[in-house]
Amino acid sequence: MSDENGTPDTSKGGPRPEPIRFFGTTWVDHDGGYAARRAAVAAGxxxxxxxxxxxxxxxxxxxQIANVGEPVTLLVVVMFAVxxxxxxxxxxxxxxxxxxxxxxxTLRGLLAIGFIGSLLAYFARSLSEAPGEKLHRQEYETARAAHEKRTTRRTGDPSRKRRS
Structure with missing residues (x-):
């Protein structure tokens, strides 16, 4: 359940989902304009x-205008492609x-040069889900399961338990 801002209701305590860029926490329940955001992210x-x-x-x-020569031009094109x-x-x-x-x-420079590849990966992933949603959902579900396990109460009196 989410409130009007797309923030899941955690009044019972427990882990909070990590927001995703451009989506906030709307990825949890796919509400709050999630589909429109995904379309906008893909188009953008x-x-x-x-x-x-x-x-x-x-x-x-x-x-080409600077006439730097074919080897340099080819090197630049191959560098951006790779x-x-x-x-x-x-x-x-x-x-x-x-x-x-x-x-x-260490890959920061390479990622800066290959920014088009990163943009295309973002586009391709946003066609099926919010980029990073699968990872965040996995982590959130694991944290919720661990929280549930920690907070479940025992039934009965442990001192009356039969010993075998």
Whole structure:
């Protein structure tokens, strides 16, 4: 059950779901405009990727105008393509398991260069769910189960229990 802000009711205590960027906690019950948000995220990430490709096209034309030579131009195109593929894979993997913070820090430059791959991963994931929803749902359900296990009360008097 959620309130009007999309925040799940935790008046009984227990773990709170972690908000996801652009979705808050609407991913828990798929309410509060969840479907519209998913459509907006998909459209926005695809539009941003398209505009980014146009900007990279201008950069390519700049290299042609500067007449830097074919090897440099080819190197730049291959660099953006490889970094985009690697960024797509890294971003896609981050939707299913938490990335290592140290590895994330070392890949920061690669992810910045391959930003188009990250945008496309965000677009592709938002077609089926909120990006990161599966991971957050898993963690939330695990935390809820652990909380339930901790808070269940025993029935009966333990001192009257028969010993075998």
């Amino acid at each position: 990430s695809l539009a941003t990727a398209a505009v980014s490709c146009l900007v990279l096209g201008f950069a390519y034309q700049g290299l 970094c985009s593929v690697l960024a797509f894979g890294h971003t896609w993997g981050a939707f299913t398991k938490r990335p290592d913070p140290e590895r994330q820090a």
